Amino acid sequence: MAEPGPVVTLEGVTVTYGTNTALRDISTTFGAGAVGLLGPNGAGKSTMIKSLLGFVVPNQGRMRVLGLDVAEAPLQIRARVGYMPENDAHIPGMNAVSFVAYCAELSGLPRVDAMQRAHEVLFYVGLGEARYRNVETYSTGMKQRIKLAQALVHDPELLFLDEPTNGMDPKGRDEMLELVRDLALNKGVNVIVSSHLLPDIEYTCRDVVVMDKGRVVAHGAIEGLKQPRGRVFELRVKAAGGPERFIEQLRAAGLECHATDDDVMRVFVPGEGGAQRLFELAAAASVQVRHLRPSVPTLEDVFAQAVGEE
Numbered sequence: 112m113a114e115p116g117p118v119v120t121l122e123g124v125t126v127t128y129g130t131n132t133a134l135r136d137i138s139t140t141f142g143a144g145a146v147g148l149l150g151p152n153g154a155g156k157s158t159m160i161k162s163l164l165g166f167v168v169p170n171q172g173r174m175r176v177l178g179l180d181v182a183e184a185p186l187q188i189r190a191r192v193g194y195m196p197e198n199d200a201h202i203p204g205m206n207a208v209s210f211v212a213y214c215a216e217l218s219g220l221p222r223v224d225a226m227q228r229a230h231e232v233l234f235y236v237g238l239g240e241a242r243y244r245n246v247e248t249y250s251t252g253m254k255q256r257i258k259l260a261q262a263l264v265h266d267p268e269l270l271f272l273d274e275p276t277n278g279m280d281p282k283g284r285d286e287m288l289e290l291v292r293d294l295a296l297n298k299g300v301n302v303i304v305s306s307h308l309l310p311d312i313e314y315t316c317r318d319v320v321v322m323d324k325g326r327v328v329a330h331g332a333i334e335g336l337k338q339p340r341g342r343v344f345e346l347r348v349k350a351a352g353g354p355e356r357f358i359e360q361l362r363a364a365g366l367e368c369h370a371t372d373d374d375v376m377r378v379f380v381p382g383e384g385g386a387q388r389l390f391e392l393a394a395a396a397s398v399q400v401r402h403l404r405p406s407v408p409t410l411e412d413v414f415a416q417a418v419g420e421e
């Protein structure tokens with residue numbers, strides 16, 4: 112069977128807000144299944160999603176979604192995609208089931224079908240019991256769930272989820288991530304999940320597009336990106352005045368480095384001879400190595416490397 116083409120393609124896309132450039136000449140693709148859109152706040156993730164939906168018009172570039180050109184067919188695209196925005200988007204005074212049914216009607220479903228689907232998706236996202244309550248009485252976690260419900264109600268082929276776990280407690284977050292996985296793995300929906308949280312992306316997605324400061328800095332299968340082009344070490348040091356200066360020195364020597372909990376830093380040493388290099392740099396900086404252990408690269412290492420490449 113032929114490989115399916117990309118679900119989303121961007122070619123040379125630049126978006127500016129006044130003098131602020133949010134997307135800088137972006138060319139990338141999103142394949143089928145669940146793909147993460149990972150980057151720190153302000154990287155341009157929401158802007159990319161809004162551009163793909165036709166809400167923000169780029170200064171330059173072309174985009175295709177589900178084989179359709181965004182500039183030429185934004186309404187056809189919108190009928191086939193669902194969007195869970197980052198900010199609240201409910202209508203005050205409306206209960207959940209009326210709101211979600213209304214969203215379904217806006218997407219073109221007849222009234223009876225819209226109401227039936229609204230009940231179904233509210234149960235699916237875990238709001239069955241609360242479906243007759245007004246949405247403004249909902250907790251943050253429930254508001255996230257209803258945003259997912261309205262994105263799903265018209266049975267889209269592609270879902271854009273913008274920071275879906277924002278503001279959720281750990282249990283709610285786990286449940287949201289399970290829903291995202293279920294949609295992609297069992298329901299055959301293509302999902303683009305934007306997040307600044309690495310564990311969320313690693314748990315839900317096979318592929319990732321990593322963004323920083325308006326650019327794509329890494330792109331591909333998460334497992335592939337984690338294959339080392341060097342070695343990663345866990346390191347704990349004793350340094351007069353704290354490890355910050357040593358971290359700066361490691362970075363100046365071309366070693367990506369980030370602190371984790373428990374006083375341990377993770378250091379990526381490109382090429383061969385990793386441990387030796389670290390000992391030499393520590394000796395030169397009069398820093399005592401307390402703990403050094405080779406480690407398996409994580410998505411966080413990939414991210415640190417990608418974002419570190421200016």
Ligand code: ADP
Pocket residue numbers: 128131132133150151152153154155156157158159
């Ligand atoms: P992310 O979703 O990764 O947090 P955004 O796409 O929201 O990033 O923002 C990218 C950049 O564009 C940021 O510098 C942000 O301040 C800016 N930006 C976003 N929306 C607007 C807007 N409506 N007007 C002006 N600047 C904006």
